[in-house]
Amino acid sequence: YKVPGALMVIPYSKVVNINLHYAA
C-alpha cells in the first residue's frame, strides 16, 4: 500500500539490501 505525501526516513541498520534505479 502507498504512503502518500510523506518523507520516510529509514535507518540503514535495518536495510538488508538496496536496489537502485537511475531514472531519466
Place this chain on the structure above:
Amino acid sequence: AVASILIVLIIAPGLIMSRGFFSAPFTKRILPSNPVNELISAILPSVVLHALYLVIVQNWTDYQVDFPLLGNLLFSSSNPDRIKESFSNLSTFFVPIAIYHIVLWAVAYLLGLIGRVIIRFGSLDINLAYFRFNNKWHYIFSGEITRFPDVQRPPITRIDMRVVDMLVDTADGSIIYSGILQDYSLNNNAELDSLTLSHVFRRPLTEEVNGKNDAGE
C-alpha cells in the same frame, strides 16, 4: 607554552588546507580518526607552504622573518635579556605577524579548495581511484559510479530521480520499501546512516514467500 603556540602556528596551514580540501558536504572523509595522525599528516604540507610563503615575504615585502627570535621562543632560551628582546620584538611587530599568519591561512584554505575543484571538475576522482573521496555512497547515488573505468556499465549522464527498492528487516518480517531517494546521511565512518524517501510504497515480503509466488523467489 610559547613553544607549543609556535608549533601550532607552524602546523596550522596544513590543517587548514585539508579543511579547505574537504569542505564540500559530499567529501565526508574518514581520516584516521585520531588527532595525532591528523597533526602528523599536516606537517609536510605546512612546511612546504611556510617555505614558499617565506621566500615571497623575504623577497617581495619590507618585512623579514626573524629566525633567531623564533629560535629563542621555540627553545625557550635561558637568557632573560634575549627573552625580553624577543617579546618586545613580538609586541612591536604584532600586527605584521598576525597578518602574516592570517594571509597564510587564507591561502592554505583556498589552495585546498582549488585542489578539490580541480579534482572534481577534471573528473580526476572518477578516472583515478587514488583521488577518490571516501564517500562511496555519493558516487553510487549520483550515478558517477557508472563512469568509473573499472565499472562495466554504460555511463549515465543525466538522472532525474533515483528510485530505490529496499528490503528492510522489521519485527513483523521483511518489508520492501520502494520510493524516490531524496536524501541520505552518513555516520562518522562514512557509512550510510539513513535514507530519506518520498512517494513510498510498502509491501510485506512474507505473503509472497508463503505461497503466492509459485516460483518460490
